[in-house]
Amino acid sequence: MSSRDATAYVLLEDGTRFDGLACGADEAAVGEIVFTTSMAGYQEAVTDPSYAGQLITFTYPQIGNYGVSEEAMESDRIHARAAIMRAGVDRGDAAGRGSIEGGWLAWLRDCGVPAITDLDTRALVRHIRDAGAMRGGVFPVRLAEARARELIEAEPAMGGRDLAREVTRTARLTLGPTARHGNDGPRIAMIDTGVKRSIVGNLRSRGATVELHPCTAGAAELLAGDPDAIFLANGPGDPAALDYVVDTIRQLVGRLPVYGICLGHQLLCRAVGLDTYKLPFGHHGSNHPVKDLSTGITEITSQNHGFAVLGPGGARTIDVDEPVRWETDFGAAELTHINLYDRTVEGLTLREVPGATVQYHPEASPGPHDSLYLFDRFVDAVRSAGADRIGGSPRGRSSGNGEDN
Amino acid sequence: MPKRTDIHKILLIGSGPIVIGQAAEFDYSGTQACRVLMEEGYEVVLVNSNPATIMTDPEVATTTYIEPLLPATVAQVIEREQPDALLPTLGGQTALNVAKALHEDGTLHRHGVELIGADYEAIDRAEDRDRFRETMARAGLRTPRSIIATSLLDVDRGAREIGLPMIIRPAFTLGGTGGGVVHREADLEPMVARGLEASPIGQVLLEESVLGWGEFELEVMRDRTDNVVIVCSIENLDPMGVHTGDSVCVAPQQTLTDKQYQALRDQAIKVIRAVGVETGGSNVQFAVNPRSDEIVVIEMNPRVSRSSALASKATGFPIAKIAARLAVGYTLQEIPNDITRATPASFEPAIDYCVVKWPRFAFEKFPGAEPGLTTHMKSVGEAMAIGRTFKQAFAKALRSRELDSLPVSPDDDDALLDLIARPGAERFDHLLEALRRGHSVATVHQRTSIHPWFLHELAELVESAGADSIASSPGGERRGEFAGGLTFKSVDTCAAEFAATTPYYYSSWERAPAVSEVVRGDRPSVVILGSGPNRIGQGIEFDYCCVHAAQTVREQGRDAVMVNCNPETVSTDYDTSDRLYFEPLTLEHVLAVCEQEAAGAPLEGVIVQFGGQTPLRLAAGLSAAGIPILGTGIDAIDLAEDRGRFGALLDRLGYQAPPYATAGSAEEALGKAPGVGFPLLVRPSYVLGGRAMEIVYSLDGLRDYLQRTGHIAASRRSPPGELAMPAEGRHIFLDRFLEASIEVDVDALCDADGGVWIAGIMQHVEEAGIHSGDSACVLPPHSLGEEMLEQIRVQTTGIAKALGVVGLLNVQFAIHSTAGLHVIEANPRASRTVPFVSKAIGLPLAKLACRIMLGERVGELDLPGPDGTRAQGAGHVCVKEVVLPFDRFAGADSLLGPEMRSTGEVMGIARDFPTAFAKAQAAAGLRLPTSGTVFLTVADGDKTAAGGIATTLHDLGFEIIATRGTAQALSRMGIPARAINKLGEGSPHVVDCIERGEVDLVINTPVGTGARADGYEIRAAAIARRIPCITTLAGGVAAARAIAVAARGARPEVISLQELYTDRAEVS
Ligand SMILES: Nc1ncnc2c1ncn2[C@@H]1O[C@H](COP(=O)(O)OP(=O)(O)O)[C@@H](O)[C@H]1O
Ligand SMILES: Nc1ncnc2c1ncn2[C@@H]1O[C@H](COP(=O)(O)OP(=O)(O)O)[C@@H](O)[C@H]1O
Ligand SMILES: [Mg+2]
């Protein structure tokens, strides 16, 4: 093993630099640098459209251990702009378990995604934690720092960015259920701001038919297929930059049950008149405890968001474990889920019109399955016609397979 | 849900002596639990027989009983203390089994004691292999196909339905005791028999083999509102078939995809719910098919375990502490995470490094023992290493083992590849060698079934280390990493997402600017070096001393800085010191810590006296690097350790020592031996804990020894089990062996002005020649006159002053029946007996020594009386007894000798010697019979003395059987004894009798090699049936006296330490 001299570096907009080895496509990448603390699921992460515009720093050092496979794809391509790692490896030939189809680094290269390894990711993460998420990039060493700085400057900041338009689909797509639950499963119209496959999969496996619409679709288009409910997907960027989607949602609230995850949660909240703000360095990982206020149970959740919804009275955090209320344009909203790490809003339900949302990712992928029950709650609520309220019925805990624990 | 107010007094049961499968981790967890419960305002009553534990320090619990962990004794404590609840989940399998027995015999119910943590049903569902299997099936989880056997009648059905290879798994045992893998038809019945014998409920599982599948463990916590978190996942590098305790492990798991890992997580949660462990931590083990996603549940332990200690140290999540809080009613979200302070305990740690655990074995101590690794545990300790990458962690762990000599691989490639195909203590060393020689990952995988990911990493590691051995030089950690530097990162449970306040560090090689995360104030720091992985000869006693040192350093206004790599211990609890560096105890790692500690504020010095031999070995190197050594200086250390210099010192003082000689070669040894005189005690110079020491009676015996230890090349390779020693610089020490001598151990405190205080004089029960670490001892001495005691005090004081000891000194003496007092050796450091003496006299010796090292004088310590033995008063007698691991090493001789082989110790406290001795025996698991048959066979020289023992036993109604010679001798003394055949004399012989269960006590003193070989089968049979087997006359005398007391029907009263110390205060 010869020289381990740096062949690539990460530069942040504040001038901080970290060296490492280039291990993906031999190019530069710029965007917002974030970090995820998930210890597995690297492929799910980079293919999650919510990471569009972002470079992912993996806090877990060993990345690539089990290669890549089709079943771990959360969309049809890589959305993250780069992978920043401490010990990324290419083990496509490691005849391991399951269905390895190739090596991780080779795949990144094939997909044209830059990556850097052997970098002191912990030092980088501590910097971001203290200074906040910021723009930056991964650059080959042949690219001078001055040039790198120009590239970073040219990159728009995350606040105010509409990235959903970049990742959404161009045409409507309808997908039928993958499993039958009773006779007619509900029909769900989803605004695809960058939805993860596992969200769609969880709905379909519970008997739902899912219509995926471009995020630019208007209310009429969404209602055209006579759906039983509207589903607001996850996605990248600043919810405040998506007023056109918010307007559409405003027209739908009260007409049909509306349910949202992540960006969808933020959009529904904006649609009923609540406000969002940017978190210092976001939540990205698989270990945040979230308390379901209806059952008192804590779920270990998968998280991936840079923005959050303000609590009643504009507070960023809520100090009590109680279903506090907001006044919205559509009547009261009630807190249903709270993050026990930083006490931010993780979910709410609308009291006077059918609608509920969560900030985190019940579909996991990657992460724990503790919250799959929300899909049961949702599909059941939609199915029982005339349901005037969703999300509030405590069902106890049950896994997504409908098996009891 | 707030804590429970309906209970006030909680009984906690410890795990007793250190044995294979149950080690220091339960002191760590038990101590945490006691502290938490005390903090919460509960009264805590603790029972544990092991004095070398922090948990039995009198301030850790309200009331502390150092008593045998037997249901009857614990019932006595319950009667006396009337606790409201019993917390059985923190004292290993021992506590669980005692609690179960107390439930079943109605004691708990009678006294209204509630089991908290895990109730009876949950314990039974998890530990009863049959019920566990059913419980899993009902929860929809798969287990390997199996049948339950409760007698040998089930064997045939097992053979038919399960087939070979078959796994034997006894219920309710620990560390896989009595279990194994059956490959051959012929082994089936004996192995099932052994398993039935080992299981306290006579139940074994005969199970389909999943050998070669991946083995995974998840540490699960649950609270009473049904919140569940997974603290950590652990992947075994050694696939199924090697006990997890013997496997090299990595945390977190490395080879599973997120989907596969989540499937395990889902199942682990189902398991804890199905078994119904209400609160606390459990460990769930899985096997995963490497060729599919197939998962089977192997077992769950409904309590904290070795793995949970590992998980705690690996993640910074204090499982035991939290388990204790959960047991008294808190929920996970009500408990703050100590490390971040900002977040609750209801989360799953995210870590940003790798942890590798490496077992430490002791096969060299048990020549003849079957060397392979299998499903019952054989390791005696473990080291853990943290690195930013798997490679760094692995290389560090490899070096943390502190092996005396590195394994040598055969030159022949086929032989090498054969070696790695069989799991063994040295498998990874050979495997690395195979990779170094260019054997492919595929080849090695095919031989070992080890997941290719690990093998690829190891191949790269080997490649980057080049010619350097990864195991012995830092090359492997650093090379293949980069220019940059060694820096310190912290363990924070959250991968840096939140600022951490707990200073728990590990080193890592990082690219420049490698900025250290260590934060410190301006108090001077004192670095305490720990004792590394537990091994025979260096165990928990030293960790106990290190913890006391840390406590004292803090009390004295300095920052206590701990360096250690043993995950089982209290010393590596981040609460113990101001800063913890989880690092191998090698010179370069310790120097790096010192350099870090000297930055910004002063480093006052390093303490090397408390961690056994490990830190002593580093002292010279540290001193050469300009690091101050606190306490006894390095010259004094050398003076005590160098045979020649120490001999001259004794001569100058006019103290007697056994005649001795040093030889540089075998020829020289044979030449000098007659001058020293037989019998001879021989040992090589690098000896540790009595390694490779032997008594020889003739020149032929010496020649044989020299051959066996490789000093005389008999064949090119030394036989298995023996040491491969470097040829150069070897010395052989020859000492005249003092026969029939009483051995005495002394611990003393000494200061820089020559002030000396004798803390304890211990008289051994076994005579000299049984390693001090293996013999029982009594404090105060039960048969030494005041004149002899005074001579011992004078000589100890003289040696302390002459050496210039500052801190602790341990001196060992032998008192020969005619030639009087001899000095055997002096150790200028804390000895193994420090905790025992401290508990006996009620004064914390290590703490006092630490104050001396920080500058105080003996006179300033406010010590009672002229010495500790007298301070103890006439009120009570303390006996230390050891536990031996022979039941783990089938094939090894169980004879005691100058080579230490015990793993742990217990203490018996009573008002008189026989009772204390009986308690110690009971605590060590050897219940002395009060009636029945005793088998006696003694060497000729012992026959007269044996008469006394036989008389006592005969008068108590024992039947005496003996080998012909002994029987005749006894008859001549008028004691009826039935003669019985020796082995060679045909059936029915003595071993038949023992095996048929017709013998209740064996007293067998062998002399010379012939008798040893003969007695071997007798002792082996006794151990297999757990019949007390006493191999010394002195032990026999003590046993007879203890039996006499017990036979009178006296139930020894239980005494708490706190009462004892109050009594003492009143006496003095
Ligand atoms: N069916 C099996 N096939 C192969 N190996 C097994 C099987 N069951 C257990 N083992 C091995 O035996 C070891 C000890 O078994 P276990 O039941 O965990 O004992 P203990 O309760 O003492 O920990 C396990 O760590 C595993 O490696
Ligand atoms: N000259 C001797 N005569 C009799 N027994 C001895 C003699 N020297 C050592 N021993 C026995 O051997 C044991 C181990 O010897 P020691 O020098 O203490 O080794 P270690 O350094 O391993 O503790 C002692 O505890 C004692 O029982
Ligand atoms: Mg086990």
Ligand SMILES: [Mg+2]
């Ligand atoms: Mg077990």
